[in-house]
Amino acid sequence: MKAALDIKDLTVNYGGIPAISNISAEIPFEQVTAIIGPNGSGKTTLIKAVLELLPRQKGIVKVMGQPFARVRNHVAYVPQKEEVDWHYPLLVWEAVAMGRLKPGNILRALGSNDVEIVEESLAKMGLTAIANRPIGQLSGGQKQRVFLARALARRADLYLLDEPFNGVDATTEKIIMEYIQALRKQGKTIIIVHHKLNEVYSSFDLTLLLNRELIAFGPTLEVFKNGFIQEAYREKLEQNSEERVEKGEKCLAY
Amino acid sequence: MPGLLRILTEPFIYYEFMRLALITGIIVGSICSLLSCFLVVKRWALLGDAISHSVLPGVAFSYILGLPYFTGALFTGLLSALAMGYIQKNSRIKEDSAMGIVFTGAFALGVALITSIRGRVNLYNILFGNILTVTSEDFLLTVITGIMVVGTLYFLFRAITFWTFDPTAAQVAGLPVNFLHYLMMLLLTATIVASLRTVGIVMVIAMLITPGATGFLLTYELKKMMVLSLVFGNLSAITGLYLSYYFNLATGAVMVLIASFFFLLAFLFSPSQGLFFRNRSKV
Numbered sequence: 001m002k003a004a005l006d007i008k009d010l011t012v013n014y015g016g017i018p019a020i021s022n023i024s025a026e027i028p029f030e031q032v033t034a035i036i037g038p039n040g041s042g043k044t045t046l047i048k049a050v051l052e053l054l055p056r057q058k059g060i061v062k063v064m065g066q067p068f069a070r071v072r073n074h075v076a077y078v079p080q081k082e083e084v085d086w087h088y089p090l091l092v093w094e095a096v097a098m099g100r101l102k103p104g105n106i107l108r109a110l111g112s113n114d115v116e117i118v119e120e121s122l123a124k125m126g127l128t129a130i131a132n133r134p135i136g137q138l139s140g141g142q143k144q145r146v147f148l149a150r151a152l153a154r155r156a157d158l159y160l161l162d163e164p165f166n167g168v169d170a171t172t173e174k175i176i177m178e179y180i181q182a183l184r185k186q187g188k189t190i191i192i193v194h195h196k197l198n199e200v201y202s203s204f205d206l207t208l209l210l211n212r213e214l215i216a217f218g219p220t221l222e223v224f225k226n227g228f229i230q231e232a233y234r235e236k237l238e239q240n241s242e243e244r245v246e247k248g249e250k251c252l253a254y
Numbered sequence: 255m256p257g258l259l260r261i262l263t264e265p266f267i268y269y270e271f272m273r274l275a276l277i278t279g280i281i282v283g284s285i286c287s288l289l290s291c292f293l294v295v296k297r298w299a300l301l302g303d304a305i306s307h308s309v310l311p312g313v314a315f316s317y318i319l320g321l322p323y324f325t326g327a328l329f330t331g332l333l334s335a336l337a338m339g340y341i342q343k344n345s346r347i348k349e350d351s352a353m354g355i356v357f358t359g360a361f362a363l364g365v366a367l368i369t370s371i372r373g374r375v376n377l378y379n380i381l382f383g384n385i386l387t388v389t390s391e392d393f394l395l396t397v398i399t400g401i402m403v404v405g406t407l408y409f410l411f412r413a414i415t416f417w418t419f420d421p422t423a424a425q426v427a428g429l430p431v432n433f434l435h436y437l438m439m440l441l442l443t444a445t446i447v448a449s450l451r452t453v454g455i456v457m458v459i460a461m462l463i464t465p466g467a468t469g470f471l472l473t474y475e476l477k478k479m480m481v482l483s484l485v486f487g488n489l490s491a492i493t494g495l496y497l498s499y500y501f502n503l504a505t506g507a508v509m510v511l512i513a514s515f516f517f518l519l520a521f522l523f524s525p526s527q528g529l530f531f532r533n534r535s536k537v
Binding site for chain 1 (some may be wrong): 295297324409410412413415416418419420422423425426427428429430431470473474475478479
């Protein structure tokens, strides 16, 4: 069977300098794969190159055996929530409904089928009660759930999540974990970018460890057991734990 | 009451050009107001500023070549928009600097050209507008631009909203983001050119930002923001026209002053976001 994501010898430059180089990995279907690495290790670059948002210097990427452009309707992407302006005048359900937009239905209004899917996605993320609230009034965790609901509304087969656990509360973290497990049970493929080292790893099937180059890729426990983490994070381990404290404080401040 | 009625109707009963001015003013006010909502949320205010200044050399070129003014104006406006993107993509210069360089350069060229053909093109009218010089040709240009803007926003509303809110996700979903980008630039340039006679290329910037920003302070929904923007934009355009008629003031300037006044009111008294209520609710 073909891989959900087949990456061969991928190099991506950023401002003339390689941000990631010679990455090769076959990420299988129906598994939860975490892409892990310290800050600046090229995780987001890797995802963006796969989604053809960044030009590739070298290498081939096949998504479900095909070039990404051919299968984009089967892919849902959840960017980091910091990438958009949440003061945009938009209601929660309107933001989620954007997930139904595809090249084929740009000119048409939402159908009743679309509306149903949007309502279902809102419900799954626990957003029904605040569906009519402006997105600017949400907490960090609720914003993340809006993005996840939007991805759910796409009814995709492959989900790419960029740092979904960043700046979210415990409730949201639990909802996200349930969300990932539910998708996995439905036979979906999930790829999560992550940079914090914490307990959530136990529920990832595979881990791809990245620090500009591929450090390790395999079953999560093996990757963690073999000291690769220390190699990837090196001196950053200490710095990282400090950051977690900082982030935790920020969550409280919301 | 008959007194007020006379004040309101007099200009239009006696003067044909005032009728044309009023209708053109309303259309210009409307399309500027609609676009201003997207300029505000997309943070394109400076782009509007840049394109409007870049229109000036086009007006001068058209005059020198004996073409209708809007052909050259559209051309240099679009060319500058492309130049800004090109500089940004092909050098380390950031967007705001690229805009600053291109539009001041173009504006300087325009001023130099117009002063060289002194007396035959009124620089003052181009910069600040003179709605009383509106011709039926300008009126037609305004109507066509209005149809383009309204048609685009009607048919592509959901796509434009997605693209302006989250361009990356919109691109991943396969939306024609580059097409939308250039289409909006085209509409923006066309709107600026159509507003040239009415409010002028300096004052049009205010009409392309202020009504939308006022609406933004009063609601959290894009469609309501557009309606509010239309109301404020048109109120400014119409009252501006009356005041300039009766008190012999520059039309564009009066329109902008009124639009700014509405913004100030919203800034202070918006029930949800106004300075006045926000401070009180904190107590």
